[in-house]
Amino acid sequence: MTYYLTISIIGDNMRSIKISKIENMNTKIGIIVSSKEIDEFYAIIDKEAVKNICGVGEYIITHNIHGETILCTISNIMPFNNLLSNELSHDKQFNDIIPYSSKVLQDSSGFAAKVKIIGVVKEDFTIESNKTCVNLLEKVYTADNNILNAIFSRGNIQIGCLSVRKNIPVSLDAKTLCSRHFAILAMTGAGKSNTVAVLAEKMHEKTKGVMNIVIIDPHGEYTKMKHNSEINILQPVLDPSQLFPDQLSKAIGLNGGASVQKSYLTYAMHTVKYHCKGRPCGYGKEYLDKIEEKLVEWIDKLNNADSKSVTIRYYDGVKSRTKTLKKDDESSINRVIEKLRMFINKNKDILGFHRGMFNIQSDKINILDLSRVDEEEMITVVSDFIKKTLKERIKATHGQELYIREFELPTVVIIEEAHIFAAKNMTDKSAYWISKIAKEGRKFGVGMGIISQRPKELNSTILSQTNTKIILKIVEPNDQRYVQESSENISNDLLKDMPRLSTGEAVIVGSSLQIPATVKINKYNGKLGGVDGFECLKNI
Ligand SMILES: Nc1ncnc2c1ncn2[C@@H]1O[C@H](COP(=O)(O)OP(=O)(O)OP(=O)(O)O)[C@@H](O)[C@H]1O
């Protein structure tokens, strides 16, 4: 049987490949000997081919009964010998085959491959699902490099090459990656940061000036990734005037039980804002000082009163009210003042006018460096950042005037250590805003990438909204299962691959790549890494 396939123009590579006979392009390596499932068959593979070209994961092609070319991958290779029977004991078999010459023994042995069918290769190199079976005794071939090239180079962000064919580049589709979000997941040291750097660099090359890229960087790992002219470090700014009362309460450490203290903080915040009469009440420390002054004013009033109680006037966010303060209230108010002062002292370097945090430059890779901020404050900063990003982009999409003009452009936010900000229980505001972007970001030009070495601590809704998953080595079974549950594209075969991957090797699934693939990610050729805590052991 002869099949003709004409390969035309692929993407922007303008490669025009004329394939006349598919048999001419691909090396014949075996024949199909059994098939029980529509997506699977077994083939006897030529011994030399097994030694020289074929291994698990290798791409092969054959034809279905309609003569369509189908792309497949080898999921297992097993040796066999016709002289050996499964039913007999080893001793018996050994005695039985001793009389045979080594030539006979050799001639009776071979290799069988278990082969998974990926899909039908169409003329434009899209892959469609295979809906029919294969013929027994049909020939199988190694897939030609040109075919694989055409399938895996459709995207515009080249981040690596096929693990089984180092000469076949793999490119992801930038638009799908950004608009439908992505996740990079792996155990520690498997190559997540390297992947982020490669991805950000390639994405930046293609989208410079038309899209903002921001990496949220808890450890300052990316701050030296490029020459200064190509990265823009954003300094975190915490502006309490942007926080709601429950957020500020949490930030300064008023816990769940401190309801009386929280209510005084809330009254003071509303009252300060009320007295500003719609004008800004100051930013950062200036705003907190005003709240403190208001609380001190109430205590002074109490202390200077002749009686044991005093009436104060406050604002509750809706209208002006009065309240009777008693001597017992003094300690609660003092506790709030104490917490406020501790908070100001701890965060004096980052308290300020939050507009400064958004000096995003679309012609650079932007890095929000959180390395000098404690985890609690980090969450508040990131929550504020994500919220503003989404809100401004919603305004931009509706043609409204922007407060932060940088958000005229679509923006992709890549969140390192995402389990801190998008935790399973969603208790933090940052998780709320990240989930909003996961669900609605696409409509408003906000893309998101979440990076984590602790997948099972990530919120499952957020994780399942990330369409492209780049999964490097994961050995922890619970992590593996959690990742599999978050995507219908991760088969049991791919799950089995996760612990076997080497450093920098990733299984990539999702719509930014036509079909799942195991990819060796390029090694980033710039500088990466935060502070090395064990630098002193380098030369011992
Ligand atoms: N694709 C790759 N090719 C070659 N080396 C790589 C590749 N990916 C990562 N490495 C190397 O492996 C080491 C760990 O990589 P990386 O820091 O990216 O891992 P990580 O998963 O981010 O680790 P952590 O969990 O500590 O953040 C680094 O020395 C890095 O250079």
Ligand SMILES: [Mg+2]
């Ligand atoms: Mg890392």
